[in-house]
Amino acid sequence: MRMTRARLARAVIAVAVAALTGCTSGSGGDASPPSAAGDGAACPEAFADAKAAVAAAEGTMVPWTGPTTGPTAPTGKTVVFIAQTMTNPGVAGVAKGAVEAAHAAGWDLHLIDGQGSTAGIQSAFTHALALDPDGIVIGGFDPNVALLQLREANARGVPVVGWHAVGSPGPSENPKLFTNVTTQVADVARISAQWIISHSGGTAGVVIVTDASIPFAKHKSELIGAALRECRGVRILSIEDIPIPEGNTRTPRHVSSLIERFGDAWTHSVAINDLYFADAAPALRKAGKEGGGPPYNIGAGDGDPVAFDRIRGRQYEAATVPEPLLAQGWQVIDELNRAIGKQPSSGFVPPVHLTTTANVGAATYWEPDNDYRNRYMAIWGR
Template sequence: MRYLKHTAAALLGAAVLAAMPARADHMSVERWRAALTAWPGPNAPVKAESGKTVFVVTCASQGIGCVRAAQGVEQAGKVLGWTVQVIDGRGDPGAWNGAILSAIAAKADGIVLAAVPPMLVGDALQRAKDAGIAVVSVFNPKPADEDSIFAYVRPDHHAQGELAANWVAADSGGDAKILLIEDKQFPELAQRVDGFREALAACAKCEIVESVESTIGTMAQRLPGAVAAALSRHPDADYVVAPFDSNAFFAGEGVRQAGRSDTIKVTGYEGDPQTIEAIRAGGQAMTIANPAEWMGWQATDELARAFSGGTAANVPVPFRLIDGDNVPQTAGWLGDLDYAAQFKTLWGVK
């Protein structure tokens, strides 16, 4: 029944989007389904020095996107002859701070924060800056004011939230009842929620029936039960929108516990390998995908610019909407382009 309902609703999608205000046009669902064909940058060459030591601090091992970004740094670092040490942040601000202090003690040349919120490690970052260590943030939004971070490697999270809302509005035929999951610890996830709420307001019959709070450190234990309980309170809910794909996996467990797999569509963000497979198999409906390994290479590029005394490129990272109509045959969305070759050309290496 779910597929009959949503197939009929999808036929109304174009009309729903056409009726939405013009400000949503730049987040057209069809436009963002298309494969990436043009290199977005950076474009300025940089002489990458060898022999550097870099620490990568991940948000948590459960955060597949930040782990993939760390793997990208490892891959790129190997090309440049760097020593790269990855530390699991375990979803714990104490562990994040400790990892940065370990990098300082080891006299690292650079630090990459993989989805670690800078505002929660501010004192440690200032100590890193005082020690002359370059820091690059991955995933976190770039603030308006200058701080101790050299460069930010991130997509437009607010726009991703808008795009997710437009997809839900179109897919539901303009009549979605949504359980929204929020993780308020990470600023990029808050921006996604803000964009989602703002764009969804243009869909007159769409409604967020309840918001469920979650944290990356507890989602495996607590989120399935919280989602199942919320769905029991809202039998009319037909979409669960998670803030990232690892979270969507546990939200999906809650949907199954509630016995609602036939009536609920789960969406997320990141485009991780298990999610692409789940979309292919019909287990997850949609994701707004980031090329996480590419982001690790781009963070390495930014560090190379810092080490050479240059300025940060701060080029926003591309993203793509992936659902059952355009799911790729790759293990996770990798960005459609040969990003490794592009960066090697910039660095003058083979």
């Protein structure tokens, strides 16, 4: 049945290459140490490219490049959003947008939390199938961890749309997804590395934080490392593998160890998800590090409201490469509607953006086009 306003409110509140050569936590960098100049002298070409790319990505006037046509949405459909874990604010942001969009379409959306474990995700997927849905969204996990359930959905003809489920946007044959919604991971990785090169003047000691259990995240961190190595003045000090569901307990320990090992040589960090910096802040504060000083931290995804608050307040995060999370929630519903209507996916890939202390303003999410809701509703005939 269609969501009531009360149910909607409760749901919204609930959501409120291999350049690293196998390095893991504790590995030393293989680049030359940073020079003292900090003026780009260590890598003039990479530094110039980085400055130009950063300036372009910080722009806030972004024209709509998403879909303008598509099938009318039938009413009364039931869809399920399976979240990897609702403690991941990126997943929660997309879920929030999907709840809003499903309500606008006149659909019933069930939100199931996989609790961040393989067993939990498999159970959530089994539950989703038991609801006999018209479509399923995979929110932020590798579909292969629930391959039997995915194959059952495929066999039944239930369309499955991913968000950050595989390494690239668009349809996927193996695993079989109608489409995968994401920015281009290579673009996100590259601009986060370029921000460090530009911000540091080409002389940085960098820690990369990843979750190697998620292929999408692992690939992103590999691309970040490759882009950082384009500047010989940047040294990768360590690659810290911290599973996202364990971030709140493990990140503070890793941070304390990093401070002890590298001291002031640690000037910048880049993480595959902003949430690590919420967990890092207490350890950095305890070590006497100022919120607006080094190590300067950038999140290579996902740009949740708390990350925006940290950037705005200069509290242990200086920049993020945000996904348009709410808009992507609307996009996953639009993609399911296209699948239900037997039409191809939209092919829409949002452009990358940088949110920094210079342009964050009062924003809580990256909203490249404030009219996207009306655009989608016009497509659906609402």
